[in-house]
Amino acid sequence: DTAVSQTPKYLVTQMGNDKSIKCEQNLGHDTMYWYKQDSKKFLKIMFSYNNKELIINETVPNRFSPKSPDKAHLNLHINSLELGDSAVYFCASSPIDGQKYFGPGTRLTVT
């Protein structure tokens, strides 16, 4: 009964490629997020969606495009991957009032 799931768990790809990471939550939450954790373990918000609508975009390059087909899904598509995109990407969801539930993370390695 995974609450927030992400696929794939690991992603190794070459510079210049386009890739997607999928996220699904079965908690019925209205709000979903993408966070990026860099090599120094620093976690930073990238995007926030509420009921399929983008509400926060934290100056992320426009090579990153989130897409929310429905309330339970928030996918992250990355175009023209760069070395600096290597990181762990976490999807999360939350109810109106409560903690954030995190997915297991996707470790992206760009070579």
Place this chain on the structure above:
Amino acid sequence: AQKITQTQPGMFVQEKEAVTLDCTYDTSDQSYGLFWYKQPSSGEMIFLIYQGSYDEQNATEGRYSLNFQKARKSANLVISASQLGDSAMYFCAMRERNSGNTPLVFGKGTRLSVIA
């Protein structure tokens, strides 16, 4: 300015001892929430404890307690009776305007190592 400051990059504690992980925060909001998450070497983010800015009592969850000092803007995590399995990164985080839609702002984390 950093919103969440964790001044201890690394900490060591003997098994069965208590340990305090420091966290200070900066906000002008009256309503906010403070969180602690644990990230073991396997990588997942595990929610530990939550304190709302209007909560008068310090939050406790099992061996975890949050020492909330509002005037000092500190929200230290206390782990009692440390276990080897507590070895992990610990992140303090804040949600301003304490609404579920607001994303968390994280500190840089503290790596805790529990020694047998």
